[in-house]
Amino acid sequence: MKKTSKLLTAGLLVLSMLAFAGCGNKQEAPAGNEAGQQAEQQAKVYVVGTNPTFAPFESQDDNGNIVGFDIDLMEAIAADQGIEIKVESLEFDALIMALGNGSIDIIASGMTITPERLEQVDFTDSYYTAGLNIAVAEENTTINGIDDLKGKVLAAQIGTTGALMCQQLVDDGIAKEAKLLADINICMLDLQNGACDAVINDIPVTNDYIKANPGVVKVVGENFNAEEYGFAVSKEAPELLAKLNAGLANVIANGTYDNLYAKYFTEAAAE
Ligand code: GLN
Numbered sequence: 093m094k095k096t097s098k099l100l101t102a103g104l105l106v107l108s109m110l111a112f113a114g115c116g117n118k119q120e121a122p123a124g125n126e127a128g129q130q131a132e133q134q135a136k137v138y139v140v141g142t143n144p145t146f147a148p149f150e151s152q153d154d155n156g157n158i159v160g161f162d163i164d165l166m167e168a169i170a171a172d173q174g175i176e177i178k179v180e181s182l183e184f185d186a187l188i189m190a191l192g193n194g195s196i197d198i199i200a201s202g203m204t205i206t207p208e209r210l211e212q213v214d215f216t217d218s219y220y221t222a223g224l225n226i227a228v229a230e231e232n233t234t235i236n237g238i239d240d241l242k243g244k245v246l247a248a249q250i251g252t253t254g255a256l257m258c259q260q261l262v263d264d265g266i267a268k269e270a271k272l273l274a275d276i277n278i279c280m281l282d283l284q285n286g287a288c289d290a291v292i293n294d295i296p297v298t299n300d301y302i303k304a305n306p307g308v309v310k311v312v313g314e315n316f317n318a319e320e321y322g323f324a325v326s327k328e329a330p331e332l333l334a335k336l337n338a339g340l341a342n343v344i345a346n347g348t349y350d351n352l353y354a355k356y357f358t359e360a361a362a363e
Contacts, residue, residue, distance in 0.1 A: 136175070136176070137176045137177065137178050138170070138175055138176065138177045138178070138197040138198055138332070139177075139178055139180055139195070139196045139197050139198070140163075140166055140177050140178065140179045140180065140196065140197070140198045140199075140200050141180055141181075141182045141187050141190050141191070141195075141196035141198070141199050141200075141201065142158060142162060142163070142179060142180070142181065142182070142187075142199070142200050142201040143181065143182060143183060143184035143187065143201050143275070144158045144159075144160070144181050145184075145249075145274075145275035145276060145277055146160075146184075146201065146202045146275075146276060146294075146297050147160060147297065147300050147301070147304070148160055148161050148296065148297075148300045148356040148357070149161050149162045149201070149202040149220075149296075149297065149321075150162050150163060150200070150201060150202065152181075158179045158181060160356070161220075161352060161353075161355075161356040161357075162200040162201065162202060162323075163179055163200065164352050164355075164356075165200075165219060165340075165343070165349065165352055166179075166198070166200045166323065168339075168343045168348045168349075168352065169336055169339030169340055169342075169343055170339070172338075172339040172342045172343055173335045173336075173338065173339040175335065177198070179200075180196060182196070183251075183274070184201060184249060184250070184251050184252065184275070185250050185251025187199045187201055187203070187324075188209065188212055188213055188324070191213055191324060191325070191326050192212065192213075192326070194326070197325065197326070197329065197332065198323055198324070198325055198332070198336070199213070199323060199324035199325075200323050202220075202222070202294060202297065202321055203215075203321060203322065203323075203324055204222070204252075204253045204294075204319040204320065204321060204322075205218065205319075205320045205321070205322040206253065206319075209324070212327075213324040213325065213326065213327060214324065214325050214326070214327050214329075214330075214333050215322030215323065215324050216322045216323045216324075216325075216333065216336045216337050216340055217322065217337055217340060217341075218320035218321060218322055219321055219322065219323070219340055219349075220296075220320070220321040221318055221319070221320055221321075222294045222295055222296055222318075222319050222320075222321060223294070223295050223315045223316060223317045223318045223319050224253065224254055224257055224292055224293065224294060224295065224315065224316040224317055224319070225292075225293070225294075225295045225298055225311050225313070225314075225315045225316060226238065226241075226290050226291070226292055226311065226312050226313050226316075227280070227283065227290065227291045227292075227293065227298050227301075227302075227309045227310065227311055227312070228283065228289065228290050228291075228309065228310060228312055229283050229284060229286070229308070229309055229310075230307055230308055230309055230310050232289070232310075232312075235289060235290055235312055236312050236313060237312055237313025237314060238313055238314070238316070239313075240312075240313075241261055241266055241267050241289075241290060242266055242267075243267070243268045244267050244268060244289040244290055245267070245268055245269045245271060245287075245288045245289050245290075246258040246261060246262075246267045246269065246270050246271065246288060246289065246290050246291070246292060247270075247271040247272075247273055247279040247282050247283065247287075247288035247290070247291050247292075248270070248271075248272060248273070248279060248291065248292045248293060249272070249273060249274070249275055249276050249279060249293065250272040250273060250274065251272075252293075252294075253294075253319060254291075254292040254293045254294065255270070255272045255292075257292050257316065258270035258271075258272070258292050259272075271287075271288050276291070276293050276297060276298075276301070277301075279291045279293065280301055280305070280308075280309055283309055284308050284309065290312075291309070292316075294319070295311075295315055296357065298311060299311070323336055323340075
């Protein structure tokens with residue numbers, strides 16, 4: 093009796109060890125693990141956050157699709173690198189926070205690479221050189237450049253480099269007020285309604301607005317500065333950053349970038 097039960101116990105022990113070893117094998121075999129990792133990588137869809145009020149870089153078409161230079165360029169880079177992306181709309185001043193809390197993986201939103209932002213996020217190499225300019229209502233004859241902004245009400249999109257410039261002009265005792273509004277289209281409407289005197293915004297976007305809405309606003313004076321746009325990623329995503337930089341370099345080298353540039357800037361400007 094004793095012997096039988098000992099044997100039985102030993103047998104059960106062996107059986108359970110085998111079962112355990114079997115499980116372990118399944119989970120830990122290198123081949124199986126690799127396949128699992130690959131499946132995980134294939135399943136990963138990188139969420140690209142953008143504020144689609146900034147044509148021609150990003151806007152919404154009549155069907156509500158998010159379209160523009162940034163979107164096409166991001167898609168070309170993703171295709172080159174074999175990664176999948178999904179574009180989501182956010183407020184511009186919420187983008188960096190969204191990257192920080194992991195609700196998005198990439199910012200593609202005409203975002204200027206600035207020292208302040210570089211403290212919070214990483215940027216790819218520059219993909220576009222822009223800068224700021226001043227727009228006033230078409231009929232305005234008194235503001236002809238930065239020197240005429242004394243005592244004026246300025247408007248810009250909140251959270252942007254244009255907003256910083258407006259605030260700087262107020263702090264320097266030049267402008268009277270900086271109105272920081274949700275998006276650039278609202279700024280331009282304020283300008284036409286006389287609710288502000290000048291809008292400070294990115295050159296290509298103001299130029300595009302004027303082309304789409306002729307005869308209502310105009311650019312005055314010199315361009316302020318030069319700014320470089322980059323795609324932003326979390327500081328914890330160096331591999332993704334490397335992929336985006338590699339993809340950007342490839343699409344520049346293979347002519348895709350030039351085709352997109354022509355589609356959104358050269359051809360559009362020549363129309
Ligand atoms: N380039 C500007 C910035 O980064 C504006 C960007 C935007 O409004 N989408 O602040």
